[in-house]
Amino acid sequence: MTTITIPTLAKLKAEQEKIAVLTAYDATFAQLAADAGVEVILVGDSLGMVLQGHSSTLPVNIDDMVYHTACVARGNARAERPALIMADLPFMSYGTIEQCLESARKVMQAGAHMVKVEGDDWLIPMITSLTRQGVPVCAHLGLTPQAVNKLGGYKVQGRDSDAADAMLAHSQALEAAGVDLLVLECVPSELAARISASLTIPVVGIGAGAGTDAQVLVLQDMLGLNSGHVPKFVKNFMTDGRTVQQALAAYVAEVKDGTFPAAEHGFA
Ligand SMILES: Nc1nc(=O)c2c([nH]1)NC[C@@H]1CN(c3ccc(C(=O)N[C@@H](CCC(=O)O)C(=O)O)cc3)CN21
Numbered sequence: 001m002t003t004i005t006i007p008t009l010a011k012l013k014a015e016q017e018k019i020a021v022l023t024a025y026d027a028t029f030a031q032l033a034a035d036a037g038v039e040v041i042l043v044g045d046s047l048g049m050v051l052q053g054h055s056s057t058l059p060v061n062i063d064d065m066v067y068h069t070a071c072v073a074r075g076n077a078r079a080e081r082p083a084l085i086m087a088d089l090p091f092m093s094y095g096t097i098e099q100c101l102e103s104a105r106k107v108m109q110a111g112a113h114m115v116k117v118e119g120d121d122w123l124i125p126m127i128t129s130l131t132r133q134g135v136p137v138c139a140h141l142g143l144t145p146q147a148v149n150k151l152g153g154y155k156v157q158g159r160d161s162d163a164a165d166a167m168l169a170h171s172q173a174l175e176a177a178g179v180d181l182l183v184l185e186c187v188p189s190e191l192a193a194r195i196s197a198s199l200t201i202p203v204v205g206i207g208a209g210a211g212t213d214a215q216v217l218v219l220q221d222m223l224g225l226n227s228g229h230v231p232k233f234v235k236n237f238m239t240d241g242r243t244v245q246q247a248l249a250a251y252v253a254e255v256k257d258g259t260f261p262a263a264e265h266g267f268a
């Protein structure tokens with residue numbers, strides 16, 4: 001079997017097969033995730049919270065992302081069927097075209113196959129440039145953790161009808177600008193389903209209900225390693241005496257057959 005590519009993901013959406021995404025930040029878990037059948041590994045800037053112990057993703061810098069992307073790329077390469085590696089561009093590393101291209105160059109040269117950026121319309125010049133340079137892009141809408149200070153907390157987004165209409169319009173503009181994938185985080189399930197149905201590109205949900213084309217969770221969260229407040233969208237798969245490998249396989253199976261997410265993992 002060959003590595004997962006952008007066209008593979010588009011084909012999975014077209015064939016209505018759900019796509020399983022997980023974060024990983026190191027070689028061991030990257031290989032385990034790929035071997036469990038995860039199609040996309042996200043080297044998320046959530047590593048600032050999960051690995052570094054910060055209370056937001058803002059302290060993460062591009063060198064952190066390069067280091068963890070390189071670790072993940074080495075583990076992923078040992079998998080029987082490597083996943084597609086997506087790397088978050090961290091806070092304030094993509095505000096201008098020049099800075100965005102330089103940040104993307106660093107993570108792509110470290111082994112990423114795609115970059116992810118948080119934001120709406122304002123990203124279009126950066127997306128256009130990345131796309132022209134051959135860099136696949138994932139956009140991230142809804143709860144965008146890098147904007148936590150503006151949003152006033154980790155809260156569900158797009159609840160009123162104006163915000164919902166704006167999110168749909170932004171997602172369509174981002175697709176038209178060339179993005180290959182879209183993450184929707186903490187968005188009412190009905191809105192996320194409406195956006196997913198209106199786009200050709202796959203939509204990845206986290207706290208966005210069962211109507212998206214793909215699901216993502218933070219690896220530690222789905223292994224039950226969460227401390228403190230556990231977000232509503234998290235499900236612990238490390239149950240029933242499972243090994244880590246079995247928990248990862250259960251996650252992939254439940255995403256594929258639609259068992260996860262259940263209604264209780266989404267927002268109205
Ligand atoms: N371990 C971990 N898991 C994540 O999913 C995650 C991170 N870290 N770090 C970066 C962001 C931050 N995320 C978060 C953090 C908290 C909530 C949360 O508590 N949400 C409330 C919703 C409140 C409302 O109704 O508006 C919840 O109860 O789920 C959501 C996303 C998602 N990301």
Ligand SMILES: CC(C)C(=O)C(=O)O
Nearest residue numbers: 023044045046088183
């Ligand atoms: C939660 C996902 C979507 C993310 O951006 C991250 O892990 O950083």
Ligand SMILES: [Mg+2]
Nearest residue numbers: 044045046088
């Ligand atoms: Mg992130």
